Amino acid sequence: MKKIVLATMAIVGLLITSTKAQTGHVEATKTPPQVIFTKLLNTPSLKNQEFKMVLVTFQPGEIGAPHxxxxxxxxxxxxxxxxxTFNGKTHHYKAGDAFYEEPNLVHGQTKTLGDKPVKLLAIFIGDKGKPFIEPAK
Structure with a gap:
């Protein structure tokens, strides 16, 4: 249970880190992701792993870039x-939903529905300094 909580907190921390600072210049949303928490984990089971919590905001009508x-x-x-659209399959999410994404699979498109902004709390855990987002190739 502790590992799941730590991993979840790490992922959220990574999402909050500025994508420009982490990757050079990746903008998947009009509003840059805001890193709200970062913690380097050095426990017996998690050596030199960075946990990031990131607040991601999509404006009404916005379509996110592939990444x-x-x-x-x-x-x-x-x-x-x-x-x-994740790895070729479209998913529908609303407030209160939670989800997991396997590493390195492509987000082909993310689009808001309705006339309100979308706010996500994303959590990343990975090797210290490794970017949490990259452009899709």
């Missing part, structure tokens, strides 16, 4: 509703 996450991603929808 991938090179490390495991956990997310919780705080508010709003959206569709996300």
């Amino acid at each position: 991938r996450h090179p490390i495991p991603t956990f997310a919780y929808v705080i508010e709003g509703e959206f569709e996300s």
Whole structure:
């Protein structure tokens, strides 16, 4: 249970880190992701792993750019509703939903539904300094 909580907190921390600072210049949303927490984990089972909590905001009508996450991603929808095409399959999420994404699979498109912003709390855990988002190739 502790490992799941730590991993979840790590992923959220990674999402909050500025994508520009982490990857050079990746913008998957109009509003840059905001890292709200980062913690380097050095426990017997998690050596030199960085945990990041990231607040991701999509504006109404926004369609996110294709991208991938090179490390495991956990997310919780705080508010709003959206569709996300992940590895060729479209998923529908709304406030209160949580989900997990395997590393390195492509987000083809993410689009908001309705007239309210979408806010996600994303959690990443991975090797220290490894980016949490990259452009899709």
